Amino acid sequence: MVLTTAVHAERTEENLTTASRLFLALMKHDDGARSLLLALPEVFPWVRHLDDAEMRAFTVELVEALSDAAELGAREAVHRALVSWRATARINADPEQLKGALRPLDGDDLGPVEVGG
Numbered sequence: 001m002v003l004t005t006a007v008h009a010e011r012t013e014e015n016l017t018t019a020s021r022l023f024l025a026l027m028k029h030d031d032g033a034r035s036l037l038l039a040l041p042e043v044f045p046w047v048r049h050l051d052d053a054e055m056r057a058f059t060v061e062l063v064e065a066l067s068d069a070a071e072l073g074a075r076e077a078v079h080r081a082l083v084s085w086r087a088t089a090r091i092n093a094d095p096e097q098l099k100g101a102l103r104p105l106d107g108d109d110l111g112p113v114e115v116g117g
Helices: 006-027 030-043 045-049 052-072 076-093 095-102
Strands: none
Touching (some): 030 045, 030 052, 045 076
């Protein structure tokens, strides 16, 4: 629980909305989208383990999640996008995990899956 003033909370929301709209506008232009893709490794070093298609999908999902957080108050959307794509990068970074993840299941029921953070 965080105590804050209404003005501070409004400014925080305004900042998030402005940033998300800026990113959405950049994504509509090839140069802007390219700039975002080039900036991601500085912000999230683990993206180097994503291939080109995964990088584009992550970028779109992140910008959409930021928009949802700003416009709808869906703050968990950003966290979910980051956690899920970081997990993908972690699997891609480990050849054994990647091999296991790509192995066909052949109808095997592997039981419940634990999700760790």
